[in-house]
Amino acid sequence: MTTILEEAAMTGVPATGESTARYPAYDFSRPAQLGRESTRQLEAAFESFARLWSSQLTAKIRVRTHLALEGVELVSYQEYADTLPSTTAMVAGSFAGREEPCVVQFGLDSALLWVVQMMGGRSTSMPEARTFTPIELALVRNLMEGTLDHLSASLGGLLPGAPTFSAVHYNPQYMQVISGAAAVIVARYAMRLGDAETTATVMLPASAVVDRLAATGSDAGAGHTAAQTVAQVRSTPLEITLRLAPLTIGAGEVLDLAPGDLLRLPHPETRPFELVAGRTTLAQATPGSRGSRLTCLITTTPEETP
Structure with a gap:
């Protein structure tokens, strides 16, 4: 059969540049953001933790303590570390069967004030920040074991288990137990210790929380059925x-x-x-x-x- 060279293709859907122009470019260097419902659920859990932690500190160090949640965000660990001082107290809590830790971070000057108060001393101002001595580390560890228990009680089923005290790190850039590109959930607090004001943060590995967060949401029971999947494929x-x-x-x-x-x-x-x-x-x-x-x-x- 001989025919004149012409276009012989018949297209079912016209290809236009408009279909791709409607969608913004995705930045793979940043993790996706939390949904509104997930953010509210995390905020409620972290506010509950703030009340428990402030009550614990008030009872232990005998200084009236108040924590106010400033916000919850999903970022990479490197972005989180860049917002912290070069030297700070980072108490790592480990989960059974997982490598990624959770972290409760606060200023070294705040922790040294806790130690002074727990040993019966009185301080009218924040001590100068420095790393802990073995005795100070033992006191901080005893205090933070209770704090991690409060974190577990507040977040409940959002965690893969109860975190246990692992170690204290002083430099966020040298914390080798988590990749800089790993996604983490960060809660930031404004902390008042008597008349002194400072900050604190709690970091959770997103890989350990996001799936559980979705499973406990209001739409957790409305999973996609096979019929819905087929309907989605048919409409593509x-x-x-x-x-x-x-x-x-x-x-x-x-x-x-x-x-x-x-x-x-x-x-x-x-x-x-x-x-x-x-x-x-x-x-x-x-x-x-x-x-x-x-x-x-x-x-x-x-x-x-x-």
């Missing part, structure tokens, strides 16, 4: 093409083509065309028309082909 736009059997020619022949040239196509006149999506053959069909519109009549599908 798919570009299809009606094509003849392909012809292989040399690159030189392509460069020499000109209007009016004829190409002999290896497609028998009695053979139906192929209806394809990408490289997958969906069916065989014969071309036709209905009024001014091009059509094709499905003759066989892969299941019917012997």
Whole structure:
């Protein structure tokens, strides 16, 4: 069969630049943000923790303590570490069976004030920040074991288990137990110790929390059924093409083509065309028309082909 070289493809969905222009570019260097409902659920849990922690500190160090939640965000660990002082107290809590820790962070000057108060001393101002001595570390560890218990009680099923005291780190940049690109959930607090004001944070590994957060949401019981999945697939736009059997020619022949040239196509006149999506053959069909519109009549599908 000899035919004039013309476009022989029939597209089911027109390809336009508008379909991609509607969607903003996704920044893979930043994790996706928390949903509004998830944020509210986390805020309620972290506010409960703030009340328990402030009550614990008030009872232990005998200084009236108040914590106010400033916000909850989902960031990378490196972004979180960049907001912290170069030297600070980071109490790591480990989960059984997981490498990623949770972290309760506060200023070293705040912790040293706690130690002074717990040992019966009195301080009218914040001590100068420095790393802990072995005795101070033992006192801080005893205090923070109770704090981690309060964290577990407040977040409940959002955690993969009860965190246990692991270690105290002093430099957020050198904390090697978590990747800088790992997504973390951070709660930031304004802390008042008597007349002194400072800050504190709680960091949770997002990988340990996000799935549990979704499972405890209001739509947790409305999981996608098989019928909903099929309906979604059926409604997805798919570009299809009606094509003849392909012809292989040399690159030189392509460069020499000109209007009016004829190409002999290896497609028998009695053979139906192929209806394809990408490289997958969906069916065989014969071309036709209905009024001014091009059509094709499905003759066989892969299941019917012997």
